[in-house]
Structure formats: C-alpha cells, structure tokens
Amino acid sequence: MADDFALDEMQAIVDEFMVEADELMSQLDADLVTIEKTPDDLELLNRIFRSAHTIKGTSGFLGFTNLSSLTHHMEDVLNRLRKSELTLSADLMDVLLESVDILKEMLADIANEGHEVDRDLTDILAKLESVQGEAEPPSQDKHEDKPDSPKAVSSKTKKKIPEETTEPLSDDNAKVTAPSQPQEKKTDEVRKKEFLERRKADKTIRVDVQRLDSLMDMVGELVLGRNALVQLERKIGARWEGEDEIEKLNQASTQVSFITTELQMAVMQLRMLPVGNVFNKFPRVVRDLARDQGKKIDLKLIGEDTELDKTVIEEIGDPLVHLIRNSCDHGIETPDVRKELGKPENGTIELTAAQEGSNIVITISDDGRGIDVDRVAEKAIEKGLATTDEIAAMSDRDIMRFIFNPGFSTAAVVTDVSGRGVGMDVVRTNIEKLNGTIDIESEKNQGTKMTIKLPLTLAIIQGLLVKSGDDIFVIPLSAVSETVKLNPDAVSFVNKKEVIRLRDTVLPVLNLREILFTEPSYDEQETSYVVVVGFAEKRLGLIVDELLGQEEVVIKSMGDYLGNTPGIAGATIMGDGRIRLIVDVGGLFKLVSSLM
Amino acid sequence: MKGTILVVDDSPTVVKFVSFSLKSTGLKVVTASDGMDAMEKISSLDKSVDMIITDLNMPNMDGYELISSLRQSEEYSDTPIIILSSEEDAADKALGSEVGANSYLTKPFVSKVLIEEVSKYFE
Numbered sequence: 001m002a003d004d005f006a007l008d009e010m011q012a013i014v015d016e017f018m019v020e021a022d023e024l025m026s027q028l029d030a031d032l033v034t035i036e037k038t039p040d041d042l043e044l045l046n047r048i049f050r051s052a053h054t055i056k057g058t059s060g061f062l063g064f065t066n067l068s069s070l071t072h073h074m075e076d077v078l079n080r081l082r083k084s085e086l087t088l089s090a091d092l093m094d095v096l097l098e099s100v101d102i103l104k105e106m107l108a109d110i111a112n113e114g115h116e117v118d119r120d121l122t123d124i125l126a127k128l129e130s131v132q133g134e135a136e137p138p139s140q141d142k143h144e145d146k147p148d149s150p151k152a153v154s155s156k157t158k159k160k161i162p163e164e165t166t167e168p169l170s171d172d173n174a175k176v177t178a179p180s181q182p183q184e185k186k187t188d189e190v191r192k193k194e195f196l197e198r199r200k201a202d203k204t205i206r207v208d209v210q211r212l213d214s215l216m217d218m219v220g221e222l223v224l225g226r227n228a229l230v231q232l233e234r235k236i237g238a239r240w241e242g243e244d245e246i247e248k249l250n251q252a253s254t255q256v257s258f259i260t261t262e263l264q265m266a267v268m269q270l271r272m273l274p275v276g277n278v279f280n281k282f283p284r285v286v287r288d289l290a291r292d293q294g295k296k297i298d299l300k301l302i303g304e305d306t307e308l309d310k311t312v313i314e315e316i317g318d319p320l321v322h323l324i325r326n327s328c329d330h331g332i333e334t335p336d337v338r339k340e341l342g343k344p345e346n347g348t349i350e351l352t353a354a355q356e357g358s359n360i361v362i363t364i365s366d367d368g369r370g371i372d373v374d375r376v377a378e379k380a381i382e383k384g385l386a387t388t389d390e391i392a393a394m395s396d397r398d399i400m401r402f403i404f405n406p407g408f409s410t411a412a413v414v415t416d417v418s419g420r421g422v423g424m425d426v427v428r429t430n431i432e433k434l435n436g437t438i439d440i441e442s443e444k445n446q447g448t449k450m451t452i453k454l455p456l457t458l459a460i461i462q463g464l465l466v467k468s469g470d471d472i473f474v475i476p477l478s479a480v481s482e483t484v485k486l487n488p489d490a491v492s493f494v495n496k497k498e499v500i501r502l503r504d505t506v507l508p509v510l511n512l513r514e515i516l517f518t519e520p521s522y523d524e525q526e527t528s529y530v531v532v533v534g535f536a537e538k539r540l541g542l543i544v545d546e547l548l549g550q551e552e553v554v555i556k557s558m559g560d561y562l563g564n565t566p567g568i569a570g571a572t573i574m575g576d577g578r579i580r581l582i583v584d585v586g587g588l589f590k591l592v593s594s595l596m
Numbered sequence: 597m598k599g600t601i602l603v604v605d606d607s608p609t610v611v612k613f614v615s616f617s618l619k620s621t622g623l624k625v626v627t628a629s630d631g632m633d634a635m636e637k638i639s640s641l642d643k644s645v646d647m648i649i650t651d652l653n654m655p656n657m658d659g660y661e662l663i664s665s666l667r668q669s670e671e672y673s674d675t676p677i678i679i680l681s682s683e684e685d686a687a688d689k690a691l692g693s694e695v696g697a698n699s700y701l702t703k704p705f706v707s708k709v710l711i712e713e714v715s716k717y718f719e
Contacts, residue, residue, distance in 0.1 A: 005707065009616045017609040050653070057682040058609040060704030068704075 014110070017058055019206070021107050024051045026280060028100055032093065033283040039088040049078040055103070064116045067106050073128040074099050080132060090291065092131045097284070099124055209310065212271055219260075219267045220460065220554040224573045226260040227551075229253050231576055264460065268309070272456075275353045275362070276304030278317050282324055282351060289328040296346040297332050303353040308360050312454055315434055316362070319427045323364045323450050324349065326424075331368030331448055341445060343367065358456050359478065365449035371442035373399050380405075393506065400440050404428045404538070432586035435461065435478050437534075453478075463553040463572070463582065466531060467546035468512040472580050474553055474572060475542070479533045479585035483547060486528045500530065500541060507532065509541035510592055512583075516567060533585045540592060555582060567591045597718040599646035600624040604634040604662065605680060606654040610703070614649060614680070617707040618714065631657025635665070644671050647717055652681040652688060660695050667696040676717040 005013070028051045035044050056071035074096065080086040102124055109117040233253040240246050279301050290297040308316070332338075332347030339345060349366045373396045380386045380402045391399060406425040431438050436454035455461065455478045463474035464483075490500045491509065499506050509530060530541040553572040558565060569584035601623050603614045608629075615625040626645060628634035631654060638645065648666065652659035659679060666672040679692045682703040689700050701713060 005616055005620075013609060013612045013616065016612045020607060020609050053653070053682070054607050057703045058607050060682070061610060061613050 014062060014114070017062055018107065018111055020058065021055055024055055025100065025104055025107065027051055029097075029284055030280055032096055032100065033287050036088065036090075036093050036287070042082065045078070045082045049075065049082055052078055064106075064110065066116055066119055066121060067103070067110075070099060070103060070106070070121055070124065073125055077128055077132060086132065094291075095124075095127045095131050097288070099128065207270075212267075212310075215267055216271065219264050220556075222260055223264060223460065223552065223554050226257050227574065228577060230257055268456070268460070269307075271310045272307035273310050273313050274304060275306045275308050275313065275316075275360070276301075278313055278320060279304050279351060279353070281317075282320075285321060285324060286328060286349060289325065293328070294334060295328070295332055296335055297328060298346050298348045300348060300350045301352075302350065306353040306355055306360060308353075308454065309456060312360075312434055312456075315430065316452075316454065319430045319452075320351075320362070320364070322423055322427050324351070327364060327366040327368065327448070331366040331370075333369055355456070356453075358462065360454045360456060362452040362454065363449055364452075365447060367447040370444045370446050370448050371400055371403070371440075372444055373442075376400055376402055395504075397441065398505070400442055401538075403440065404438070429586070435476055437479070460552060460554050461582075463551055464531065465548035465551055465580070466512070466529075466542075466544040467548055468516070468544045471516075472548065473512065473516070473544075474551075474580050474582045475531060475533065476569070476582065476585065477550060480531055481534070481539070482532045484530050484532070484541075486530045486543060488528075502532070502541070505539075507539060507541045509543055511543040513543075515542075515588065515591060516583075534589065538589055540589065542588075553580075553582065597621045597623050597715060599718060600626060600641075600643070601647045601649060601714070602626045602628065602634060602637065602645040604628045604631065604648065604650040604654070604659070606630050606651060610651065610680070613707075614710065617710050620707075621711055621715070623714075623718075630654040631659065631662035634662055638666075638672075645675070647676045647678070647714065648672070649678045649680060649714075652679060652692065660691060663692070663695045663697055678713060 028048060031044055031048045031051070035041060035048060038044065052071050052074045056068055056075055059067035059071065077086065077092070077096065081088060081092075086092065102119075102121070106116070106119060109119075230253055233249055237246050237250060282301070283299055286297050286299040289295075327349045332349070333341070333343075335345040338347065347366065347368055349364065352363045352365075354361055377391045377399050380399065381388055381391060385402060385405055386394075403424045404427075428438050431452055431454070434454055436452060438453075439451045440448065441451070442448040455476075462477040464477050464480055466473055466475060484502065486500070486509075491498055492501075493499070494506065498509050500509050501507075507530075528543055528545050529547050530543055531547075532539060532541050534540050551574070553574070555570045556572060557570055558568065562568075567584055567588045569582045569587070571579050571581055574580055601618055603611055603618070603625055604627070605611050605614070606629050611627045611629070615627060618625050626637055626641065628637045631650075633656070634648075634650065635657070648663075650659045650662055659681070663677055663679075666675070666677070676699075677697045679689075679697045679700045680703055681688055681692075681700070692700055698717070699713060701710065
C-alpha cells in the first residue's frame with residue numbers, strides 16, 4: 001500500500017492515524033471505566049463500540065493487520081454487549097481493559113518504529129473469544145434468540161424489558177445490569193448540541209510543540225530586550241528630564257513593555273493544557289488496584305480544567321501515579337477493617353487541582369489509615385536521622401516530613417507501619433525538578449493529604465535578587481518561603497551546625513558565600529538577611545548580604561560544559577545586560593548535606 | 597482527471613488517505629468530518645462538486661441521511677456518490693443504493709481500487 005504514496009504522504013497519514021488513535025484510546029480508557037459503573041448507558045456503550053470500530057477501520061487502511069485483528073475481536077464483544085447478548089461482568093471488563101493496554105503498546109510500537117511490530121496476540125484473542133462464552137459469533141446469528149451462557153441474556157427478551165437486571169456476580173466492583181435497548185435515533189436537541197460542540201472543536205488547530213517552544217524562546221528574548229530598554233529609558237530619562245523626546249521615549253517604552261507582558265502571557269497560555277489530561281488515567285489505575293486488593297475505592301477528581309504548562313503536565317504524571325498508588329496500597333483499608341473502624345466501606349481518594357496566583361496546587365487526599373507519627377519518629381531515630389531530643393522539640397507535622405528523606409523511605413518495613421514511604425524521596429526529587437514543593441498532612445485513622453505546589457511555567461520565573469559578596473544571584477521565588485533580617489546574636493550552634501531559632505522551629509543556616517564560594521565584599525555588611533528556602537522536612541536559611549528585589553527572569557541553560565554546576569540551575573540576562581546565575585535550590589540541598 | 601470531489605468521513609486518517617490518493621490523479625478534494633459538515637461545505641462552495649465519497653456510520657448526520665437529502669436537491673440529484681463503509685453487511689449495501697448511492701467500497705481498500713472506482717465516473 002505504501003507504494004501508492006510518496007513517503008512523506010504516507011508519513012502524514014500515519015501521523016494523522018497516531019493522533020486519531022491516541023485520542024480514541026484515551027476516550028476508550030475513560031469510557032470503559034465509566035461504563036463499568038453505569039452499564040445501562042447505551043449511548044456510552046455505542047461510543048465505546050465506535051471507538052474500537054474506527055480504529056479497526058483505519059488501521060486496515062495502513063496495513064496494520066495485528067491492530068486491525070485485535071480491534072475486530074474487541075468490536076465483536078462490544079457489539080454483543082450493546083445488543084444485550086452479553087452482560088458486563090468484572091471479568092469481561094478485565095479482558096477489555098487488557099485489550100486496550102495491548103492496543104496502546106502496539107500503537108507505541110508504531111510510533112517508535114514507524115511500522116507494526118509483530119506481537120503474539122493468541123492469548124488475548126483467546127480471552128476475547130472465551131468471554132463470549134459458547135455463544136456463536138455475533139455476525140452469524142445476531143437476530144436469533146439464544147440463551148447462551150448463564151451470563152448472556154437473550155436479546156429479544158431484553159428488548160421488551162430493558163430495565164431488567166440479572167443477578168449480580170460475586171465481584172463487588174461491578175454491578176451487573178443489562179443494557180437497555182439501543183436508541184438508534186438521537187433527538188434533534190441532542191444532535192444540535194453535539195453539532196454546536198463540534199463547531200467549537202473545529203475552531204481549534206493543532207500546532208507542533210516545537211513551534212510553540214521556539215515562540216516561547218523568542219518571547220523570552222523579547223522580555224530580556226524589554227528589560228534592557230526599560231532600564232535604559234530610566235537612565236536616559238533621568239539625564240535629559242523634561243525634554244520632549246524623553247516623554248515620547250517614555251510612552252513608547254511603556255507601550256512596548258505592556259505589549260511584551262501581554263504577549264508573554266498569551267504564549268504561555270498557548271502551552272497550557274488542562275490537568276485533566278493527566279487525571280484521566282487515574283480512574284483506571286484506581287479501579288485496577290482496588291480490584292486486585294479487594295478494596296472499594298471511589299476516586300473523586302476536582303478541578304480537571306485547571307491548566308498547566310505542557311512540560312509540567314508531562315513530568316507530573318509519574319509522581320502523581322506514585323502518590324495515588326500509595327493511597328490505594330497503604331492508605332485505604334480493606335472493607336472489613338473500615339467497617340470495624342466505623343468508616344464507610346468505600347474508601348475515598350480525592351484528587352484536586354486549583355490555581356493559586358502563579359502556582360498550581362494539586363492535592364491528593366484519602367480517608368485511609370493515615371500516618372502513625374510515633375512510628376515515624378521511632379524510625380527516624382533508629383535511622384540516625386534525628387536524636388530523641390530533636391524529635392521531642394519537633395511538631396508532629398515536621399516529624400511526618402521525615403518520610404521524604406531518602407534514608408527513610410527506602411526502609412521497606414516502613415510501608416506497612418506508616419501507610420506511606422517507599423519512593424517518597426523520588427517523588428519529592430521529581431517535584432523539585434519542576435521547581436515545585438510537596439508537603440504532607442496526616443492524622444492517624446483519618447487519612448493523609450499530600451499538597452503539591454507547582455509553578456505555572458518553567459521558562460520564566462519570578463526571582464528574588466540577592467547580593468552575596470560582590471555577586472548577585474537569583475533565587476526562584478517559588479522556593480522561598482520567607483525572608484528575615486538576621487540578628488547576628490541569634491545564631492547558635494547545635495551539633496556544630498549553625499542554626500537560628502525561627503519562631504517555634506530551629507532552622508539550620510548557611511552563608512550563601514560559603515556554599516558558592518563567592519568573594520567576600522570589601523565593605524563588610526553590618527546587617528545581613530536570611531532567605532528561608534525549601535519546604536516540608538527540608539528547610540534551610542541562606543544568609544545573604546542584601547535583598548535587592550524581585551524580578552521576572554528568563555531561565556537560560558548554561559550549556560553542556562557548565563550545565564551540571566552544582567547549586568546552579570541556569571543563568572539569566574538582566575535588564576542591564578549582565579548575566580546572573582540562578583540558584584538551584586534542590587541542588588543546593590544536596591551540596592549542603594555534604595557540608596553539614 | 598479533472599474535477600472536485602467531496603470526501604466525508606469522521607476518521608481524519610481515512611479522509612487523509614482518500615484525499616492523497618485522489619490528489620495524485622489531479623482531482624481537487626474538499627473534505628468534511630460528517631454529514632452535517634458536508635452539507636455546510638457544499639452550501640459554502642461557489643460550484644457544485646463533481647462527486648461525493650462518503651462514510652456511512654458518522655456522528656451528527658450519518659451517510660444515509662446525507663445521501664437522501666442530497667438526492668432531494670436538484671443540484672445533486674444525479675451526482676455520482678460512492679459509499680465507504682467497513683460494515684461487511686450486505687444490508688448496508690442495499691440500503692445505500694436504496695437512498696441513492698452509485699457504488700460501494702468496503703474499507704479498507706488500497707489506493708488503486710479507489711482510483712479505479714472513481715475513474716469510472718470521470719471519462
């Protein structure tokens with residue numbers, strides 16, 4: 001078939017297919033999980049059938065025979081479901097979901113290799129056959145009355161009594177209800193509504209991410225140019241104050257400045273995707289875990305429309321999966337245990353997203369067993385992470401934050417005592433890479449809540465300009481929790497570490513100069529400041545000489561040669577044309593742990 | 597071959613496949629994603645199209661409805677219409693010709709078969 005087309009045309013068709021298939025697959029995934037809860041929804045069942053049907057049809061065009069064969073078998077099962085010849089059971093659902101998983105892998109193969117990779121489908125095809133029981137293939141006798149297997153129900157009876165339900169299977173997760181008779185014709189109203197929605201969708205276009213990236217780069221450069229212009233205008237304005245041209249220059253630069261800000265916002269907006277893109281896969285994850293472990297879990301998604309930068313969306317998936325898994329595995333108890341505790345049998349996991357200023361806050365909370373603070377404290381002491389005295393001085397929340405500590409979370413035994421643990425340091429590291437923070441709240445037997453705070457975008461950040469010695473550094477404002485004036489007498493030593501008392505907590509402090517080896521200034525400052533960075537269990541006060549203010553900066557990579565400089569995230573060009581280094585707070589902690 | 601063909605299918609992959617095939621023969625192609633979209637495209641064109649190739653199973657307005665309403669209009673009462681459908685069922689074929697389609701192609705097909713079928717109507 002490929003011979004009929006020029007290579008680039010064939011590629012264009014395959015690309016189109018990948019996009020289409022990808023959309024259909026995520027729809028299919030979500031729809032299948034929903035249909036399990038509402039097996040009567042014929043509209044939905046039809047849509048599921050159509051998704052499989054479309055993939056079958058299009059993959060045939062491209063000669064993807066395996067893909068076509070698997071979707072064909074799925075289509076058979078789905079067709080019988082919507083004709084009420086089969087009943088939706090949890091087992092049947094497992095097979096359908098497994099098929100979807102295999103489909104995804106096959107599609108990934110095509111995306112990676114450019115062609116279909118040979119796969120052994122005998123197992124899944126046999127499963128798809130066997131869930132249809134002894135029933136004949138639907139194409140041959142779809143109109144016949146056949147009381148096939150006990151699970152299947154005769155189609156004609158069904159047609160007469162659409163609401164009738166068959167006996168539920170033993171599995172609690174799936175209510176077995178026979179679908180009602182297909183409504184072939186949609187009402188005009190429904191059709192009109194769908195049509196209008198479609199019109200709306202027609203007004204969108206697809207754009208290659210690379211183009212957006214380069215647009216973003218250019219806007220970044222523009223922001224730098226704007227900053228330079230504004231600074232220059234200020235200087236010239238001061239020198240030639242009152243001149244007519246200066247007034248005009250001022251107007252022009254204000255205009256440019258305003259438009260640049262608007263443009264920057266608009267481009268950032270282009271890169272935003274609803275966080276629902278990530279959330280969508282969780283109903284399936286939770287469903288599978290609940291079924292595996294014999295638990296009953298309801299997942300609530302709130303704020304799926306909240307938008308986040310594409311890069312952040314791509315990176316946040318794994319940490320979220322990990323946290324959701326933790327909630328399912330270790331948080332939510334089994335139904336019997338929950339009953340004994342006087343809780344509802346169904347556990348609830350709530351996943352929310354909301355925008356707060358220039359941050360996105362994502363929370364994952366469950367009403368499971370929560371974290372046993374005393375056990376965490378014991379473990380922390382056992383692992384040598386803290387002394388008994390230190391623990392005694394800490395708040396419960398601070399103690400809980402130990403679970404983010406690498407030494408702590410690798411302790412396998414923790415999992416079953418704390419209801420949390422394994423891999424939490426990895427989660428934290430991933431989130432810190434995105435300039436985000438994670439914190440925890442938990443109460444024994446009440447549940448656990450994780451709060452993740454992420455910047456809206458990665459390319460342009462709000463930076464705190466600080467002076468250390470003769471150098472000026474930029475600290476990402478998202479990592480700064482507060483700044484305080486340092487009273488030199490307040491510094492004391494605990495275990496040979498410099499600390500200050502900040503309200504009710506003891507905060508380790510370090511001079512930024514010692515960490516980054518900057519030259520001491522000749523006119524030694526009398527006063528200095530502490531910038532408190534980090535969150536959760538890791539907080540650190542950085543002593544700096546001066547706080548210079550806040551500015552929007554564009555992060556530039558340091559290139560291959562200097563890219564891995566510890567403690568430095570990148571560089572930026574300031575309005576005056578000088579280069580300033582941006583402090584990598586996550587990296588700083590690593591650096592510091594070797595010093596302290 | 598010269599002329600304009602309207603291709604209607606809710607799968608962008610199929611639309612692209614058919615368009616590329618037809619364009620290689622020198623034909624002009626207009627595309628639509630369903631029956632409703634097709635009706636709109638047709639009414640917005642200055643000149644009527646010379647042939648319509650349409651899928652049957654589509655959202656909003658399916659192929660049968662599209663063909664019936666086209667056949668009722670004077671402009672398209674005898675324009676060649678080819679049906680594309682993956683339904684292997686013979687009933688579809690019958691219903692298709694009942695509402696006024698000229699011929700039938702079962703998906704999937706290779707480019708050559710499509711061009712052969714189309715060229716029958718472009719002498």
